[in-house]
Amino acid sequence: MERREKLTPIGHELIPPLTNGATSVNDGIVRHLPVSRREVAVQALKTLWYELDLGDDVLIFASPSQGRMQSEHHPALLDQLLINGKRRKRSRLGQLASWKALPAPASAHGLAETGDVDILLKPDMLRRADAGDRGSLPAAPYNWMSYTFESGWTGLSVYFYDTDNNDPVALAAIPNGRQDEWLTFLKLLDDIHDTISRRERRGRIEIIGGNDELADVIKGSSFNDVILHQETLALVAAQRRIFDVAMLHRYAALRVPRLRKVLLIGPPGTGKTTLLKAEGAFHAKQGGLVFYVCAPPRNRGPSSWQQLSHALHIAADSRLPALVLVEDFEMFIADPHELQMVLNTLDGVATPDNPAGTLLLATSNDPEKIDPRIRDRPGRIDVLIEIGLVEDEELAKRFLKHFLGAAYNEEEHAPVALLLLKQPGSHFREVCIAGAMRALEEEHADVLGDDLLWAHEMIMSGRAAAAQSERFMPSSTRKRGGFFGKPASR
Numbered sequence: 001m002e003r004r005e006k007l008t009p010i011g012h013e014l015i016p017p018l019t020n021g022a023t024s025v026n027d028g029i030v031r032h033l034p035v036s037r038r039e040v041a042v043q044a045l046k047t048l049w050y051e052l053d054l055g056d057d058v059l060i061f062a063s064p065s066q067g068r069m070q071s072e073h074h075p076a077l078l079d080q081l082l083i084n085g086k087r088r089k090r091s092r093l094g095q096l097a098s099w100k101a102l103p104a105p106a107s108a109h110g111l112a113e114t115g116d117v118d119i120l121l122k123p124d125m126l127r128r129a130d131a132g133d134r135g136s137l138p139a140a141p142y143n144w145m146s147y148t149f150e151s152g153w154t155g156l157s158v159y160f161y162d163t164d165n166n167d168p169v170a171l172a173a174i175p176n177g178r179q180d181e182w183l184t185f186l187k188l189l190d191d192i193h194d195t196i197s198r199r200e201r202r203g204r205i206e207i208i209g210g211n212d213e214l215a216d217v218i219k220g221s222s223f224n225d226v227i228l229h230q231e232t233l234a235l236v237a238a239q240r241r242i243f244d245v246a247m248l249h250r251y252a253a254l255r256v257p258r259l260r261k262v263l264l265i266g267p268p269g270t271g272k273t274t275l276l277k278a279e280g281a282f283h284a285k286q287g288g289l290v291f292y293v294c295a296p297p298r299n300r301g302p303s304s305w306q307q308l309s310h311a312l313h314i315a316a317d318s319r320l321p322a323l324v325l326v327e328d329f330e331m332f333i334a335d336p337h338e339l340q341m342v343l344n345t346l347d348g349v350a351t352p353d354n355p356a357g358t359l360l361l362a363t364s365n366d367p368e369k370i371d372p373r374i375r376d377r378p379g380r381i382d383v384l385i386e387i388g389l390v391e392d393e394e395l396a397k398r399f400l401k402h403f404l405g406a407a408y409n410e411e412e413h414a415p416v417a418l419l420l421l422k423q424p425g426s427h428f429r430e431v432c433i434a435g436a437m438r439a440l441e442e443e444h445a446d447v448l449g450d451d452l453l454w455a456h457e458m459i460m461s462g463r464a465a466a467a468q469s470e471r472f473m474p475s476s477t478r479k480r481g482g483f484f485g486k487p488a489s490r
Contacts, residue, residue: 036164037111038171044108045156045173048144051105054154055175063157063170064186069125070170071189072147073140073159080192091150094184102144102156112142112160118168124200125193130212142168149185153178198320202287205280208311209302210294218292218325219284221277227399227425228271228387235385236262236275242357243288243321257353259312261346261360261380263329265367266387269426272363275387276325279361288321295331304332309345312360316352322359329362330369339371347379389424393417399425400452403432407447416452431455 042060049058063072071077078099085095104113117138120129129136145157155174162169174182205215226233241247242260251258264272280290291311295304302310308326315322326332333342344350352358367375367384374380390396396417401408420428432447434455439447 037160037162038164038169040107040109040111041158041160041169041171044105044111045158045171047107048102048105049156049173052146052154052156054156054173057176058173059176059179060171060173061179063172064183065168065170068186068190069193070140070159070168071193072157072172072186073143073145073170074125074189074193076137077189077192081188084188084192085150093151094181094186094188095150096147096185097150098148100146102146104144108144108158112144112158115141115143117141118161122200124197124204126197126201147185149181151181155182194319198318201289201318201320203284203289205284205290205292208291208293209296209307210292214292214294218277218280218290221274221281223278223282225402226271226275226278227395227402228275229395232385232387233275235383236264236279236361239359239361239383240283242359248355248357251357257351258356259316259351259354259358259360260382262362262383262385263367263375263381264361264363264385264387266365267389267424268365269424270387270389271425272387273327274425276327276361276363280323280325283321283323286321288323289315289318290323290325291315292325293332295328303335303338305335305338305342308332309341312345312358313352315358316354319354319356321356322354324358324360326360326362329364330366333370333374339373342374343380346374346381347377389422390428391421393421396420396428399428400432403429404436404447407436409446412446412449413452416449416456419453420456427456427459430459434458 045060046058049055063070078096081096082098085091085097088095101115104111117140119139120133120136121127121139122129122133123135123137125137140159142160143158145159147155147157149155153175155172155178157170157172159168159170161167172182205218207214223233239260239262242251242258248258264275266272280292284290291314293308293311296302296307308324311324315324333339341350345352364370370381375384390399397414399420400413400417404413420431431452432455435451436447438451438454442451444451
């Protein structure tokens with residue numbers, strides 16, 4: 001009777017069970033044990049090597065993968081390396097002369113035979129493409145490759161998904177003694193990948209741990225929305241000097257990581273978030289890279305600090321002028337168990353160093369909640385800038401003009417400005433909105449000063465009532481009486 005092999009799904013291909021490995025004996029019956037995909041790949045590489053007569057001394061090993069894509073299997077990167085080589089007058093170590101994809105050898109039992117691509121990548125070749133993206137590229141395919149180098153030797157590689165360990169693996173076969181040149185070849189490819197990534201990420205706003213739609217909100221922001229004293233705006237703008245070449249050289253000369261930490265402090269509603277978004281939009285327009293970090297849900301995934309630390313490290317790895325934006329900074333550093341990691345990252349052995357500079361711009365409504373070892377130690381927080389309440393009449397008028405727009409009348413509304421001092425900018429916004437609503441309700445043709453005053457008093461009255469917490473507490477049983485209106489017994 002003819003034996004029919006059952007096909008077993010492994011990764012992206014259907015291949016026959018592999019039984020050319022170890023054996024076991026049980027009850028006198030010899031049973032063949034399956035061979036791992038990695039062992040199959042190694043044996044197939046060795047067989048292919050000798051079939052192609054590439055030499056007697058072959059070295060087979062796992063190609064480096066930590067923190068990098070398998071650039072040696074990506075056609076776009078290989079082609080660019082060939083183009084770069086033709087532009088050079090002299091050949092360099094690791095320079096490729098040609099490359100080609102090979103059919104999977106028969107001894108591979110179908111491993112990496114189909115040339116599957118797992119995912120599509122964004123144009124920066126770093127992140128998975130999303131629906132609606134433009135300029136996406138396929139990731140490196142699972143396949144077999146041959147490389148011929150200008151120094152006269154040939155190497156082989158196979159890239160496959162190792163279902164035994166749930167991890168993609170690339171194995172290389174090269175002449176023994178050529179390993180340094182192989183690693184140089186990989187570095188040349190990775191440098192091309194980094195160049196593409198930096199080019200595509202310039203001017204981007206990336207959201208860490210939140211909805212990508214936030215990027216459009218930031219991108220649409222403007223300093224036209226920021227109503228603050230020019231002195232405050234100038235002080236914040238001065239922190240961008242971290243990106244100046246002369247300042248980056250000064251940091252490097254001092255052996256200080258090129259990371260500047262700035263904290264905007266003040267009561268809620270004073271315009272800190274508006275300023276943060278405007279700075280993000282400005283930095284992106286200058287060609288910098290912006291990260292906005294969201295705190296993750298409690299008890300799900302990484303901690304808030306891990307999220308921020310990750311952002312600081314990928315900002316440094318980008319080698320682009322990077323702006324990291326964080327709201328409610330005190331929430332990100334609240335866990336006492338993470339304090340040492342926070343200290344080490346902000347100003348210690350783990351501080352990420354970006355050659356192009358990183359500016360961390362954070363806000364806090366409650367700076368007193370920040371550990372003094374962070375808040376009061378220059379180097380961990382370099383500068384604290386207060387964004388306070390509206391204290392003078394001219395600034396108050398600017399807020400009214402901004403929020404009333406064409407409805408603003410100097411004679412009608414300027415006198416109200418004095419009565420709104422000692423309030424945050426958000427209060428002015430709500431007074432103008434509520435005042436406009438009252439004007440419609442009262443069928444006024446214009447928003448009157450009385451409408452603004454009414455809105456101001458209405459908002460203040462509500463806040464005063466909310467501050468009296470005892471008014472919302474249920475009275476005691478003794479005061480209310482017992483059940484059915486009877487006095488409570490003692």
